[in-house]
């Protein structure tokens with residue numbers, strides 16, 4: 001799968017710009033703030049229908065404009081695929097594949113597999129569990145539609161149940177039957193999500209270990225474990241046991257929407273006990289494992305976005321990283337960096353074709 005051409009219109013700091021890409025390595029270089037990350041984010045948009053960096057869709061429209069368009073021409077399985085994501089202020093976002101509008105964004109997820117490595121990944125360590133759940137959901141969803149559907153439905157019912165708990169509190173009332181209907185639906189979808197997350201970690205964790213060893217030469221022991229309320233009991237029982245708490249809090253306090261991934265180094269939380277360098281290696285290993293997992297599951301080589309790559313690695317390690325990806329049957333890579341010369345030195349050593357875009 002190759003992104004041949006990208007055109008953006010009123011996207012963040014760009015008014016109108018077109019890029020024709022190399023099939024292997026593409027580097028965006030230039031000073032701080034010229035829009036290197038924005039180009040990577042536009043490519044991310046084409047795979048996920050949204051920004052990696054800014055969840056508020058309308059803030060991706062260029063200041064003082066009222067719409068944006070991101071257009072990508074891909075070659076996939078010898079077919080040309082035209083993907084267009086557009087948003088007009090006050091309207092719903094539209095995603096088209098070959099001029100046909102998708103009914104649901106979820107139908108597009110996984111069609112153009114992609115992995116991004118960015119300085120913002122540190123949020124995976126520093127933020128609360130939601131960021132780690134989103135990471136896990138992103139990896140599994142790119143190759144499992146049943147999972148994505150179950151997740152969307154589960155989240156919808158959780159919102160409805162929370163709204164009902166609020167309504168009960170506000171009106172000083174309670175109806176066990178209505179809550180039970182939600183509980184049963186949640187139990188059904190959470191069983192699917194829990195099982196698939198468990199299966200995912202069983203396959204993903206050894207890949208992560210292997211990537212971590214490859215980039216650190218086995219210096220320290222790291223682990224990645226899945227933690228869920230459902231380890232104790234099925235959700236139906238848990239919801240019944242926690243109903244008084246939920247009524248008091250006015251939201252659902254147990255379930256797979258509280259799951260977490262535990263990141264440890266030498267059996268201690270990496271957030272508290274990992275050095276900066278150890279945390280960066282952990283994150284890179286996590287992202288390379290994501291790349292490998294998606295490649296194995298989907299059969300497609302994901303596009304790789306390396307944002308501000310020298311933030312995490314020195315020059316020698318960047319070359320090692322590119323080699324690692326190169327070994328994994330080469331996909332297309334997009335790199336952003338402030339220094340044209342060091343980027344070019346690193347990519348030259350991979351002996352693949354490349355293009356440098358000065359922004």
Ligand SMILES: Nc1ncnc2c1ncn2[C@@H]1O[C@H](COP(=O)(O)OP(=O)(O)OP(=O)(O)O)[C@@H](O)[C@H]1O
Pocket residue numbers: 011012013014030031032033034035036037038039059060061062063308336338
């Ligand atoms: N909606 C928007 N409209 C106009 N400009 C925007 C919008 N959103 C972001 N920008 C601008 O985009 C620029 C940041 O772009 P980007 O993050 O891609 O820079 P960069 O080249 O990656 O920089 P760095 O090297 O510092 O990471 C900023 O100048 C910011 O003001």
